[in-house]
Amino acid sequence: MAENATDHLTAYYAQIPVAHKEGLGSIRHWQQLRVAQEGDLLWIKGFTKEQIQSKEFKWIPFLQAYECRANLLFRIGHLVPERRLPASLLWNPVERLLNVTFNNWNHNYFGIGEQVPVSIIPSEKETDAFALLCNTVVAAPYIFESLKVRLDRIQWLMLEERALFLGTPVLSIPGDTFWKQGRHLIPTGYDFVYGILQEIIAKKIDAPGENWILWHTDSTYTLIPQSSVKPLSISSFRLSTI
Structure with a gap:
């Protein structure tokens, strides 16, 4: 050419x-x-x-x-x-x-001299899913019919009427998937505008480092205490969703 x-x-x-x-x-x-x-x-x-x-x-x-x-x-x-x-x-x-330099953090802004928005945007970056967020009604048939060995590597917790599953391989259940970057759980197909600052963003949002930071596509986030996450089993799922 x-x-x-x-x-x-x-x-x-x-x-x-x-x-x-x-x-x-x-x-x-x-x-x-x-x-x-x-x-x-x-x-x-x-x-x-x-x-x-x-x-x-x-x-x-x-x-x-x-x-x-x-x-x-x-x-x-x-x-x-x-x-x-x-x-x-x-x-x-x-x-x-x-x-x-980084000044006082305010909502989802942090200072680099002036305020710069902390947000996620669509990205073509290839990532492996690490977490799954889905409706418990949709998840129940799969969980109850799964072999114990399939669930052993997965942790989970309830988020209102939905379940968040963490670990790989991700369960084959319809829902929203997320990839992991440090303590951030980012929707697959998205990434930070300023990805090189992800560690600083995590410290500004959660200085003690005790939470997962679950990002939504509108650049809002939910803090999930790591202490609330528990191993997945048929019995733990049944007790939490009854």
């Missing part, structure tokens, strides 16, 4: 207001990036085409991508340049500019 010659002549830049620079924390591990300041704007260079198109990039608030050709900056997909690349910029590694 022939290569597009313009790909070799195009550099990728991005611009973000200084007031929102903390959003770059989610891509600071892209070590080739360089950052420079122009007044109240930050310029970032060194992106690959794949990084510009990635979800990590697209979900950073206030970040604008550009293609740079002959020192002219074009918004992605635009044919008319928006401006020239500023001259005499002093470029530094992205880590040097970002001083990530």
Whole structure:
């Protein structure tokens, strides 16, 4: 397949207001990036085409991508340049500019200088299911007919009219499945916007570390005391659901 010659002549830049620079924390591990300041704007260079198109990039608030050709900056997909690349910029590694600190946590926000929403989004990341949330009426026939060896590796608890089963292999019962990241139970097909911060998010939500954090697709969560989880057996299920 022939290569597009313009790909070799195009550099990728991005611009973000200084007031929102903390959003770059989610891509600071892209070590080739360089950052420079122009007044109240930050310029970032060194992106690959794949990084510009990635979800990590697209979900950073206030970040604008550009293609740079002959020192002219074009918004992605635009044919008319928006401006020239500023001259005499002093470029530094992205880590040097970002001083990530965490302030008082409030609901599902935590501070990185400014408030950044803690939320989950649809993701194509491949994950293995670890937990299952389903209606107890649906689960009962399967549980009562299962061999003991099939249930031995599973723990569970009641959540109102539903049962949450933890462990693998996940029971073959219709319901909502979740994958595990640390103490987070995240719906399969979803991931954090800022996945690299999952340990800090867990500490902000549950500093003692005594709970599972069950996330819902609307980015709310339920704390589940680990002490409430018990081994699954036919008798324990029957006693809890009668």
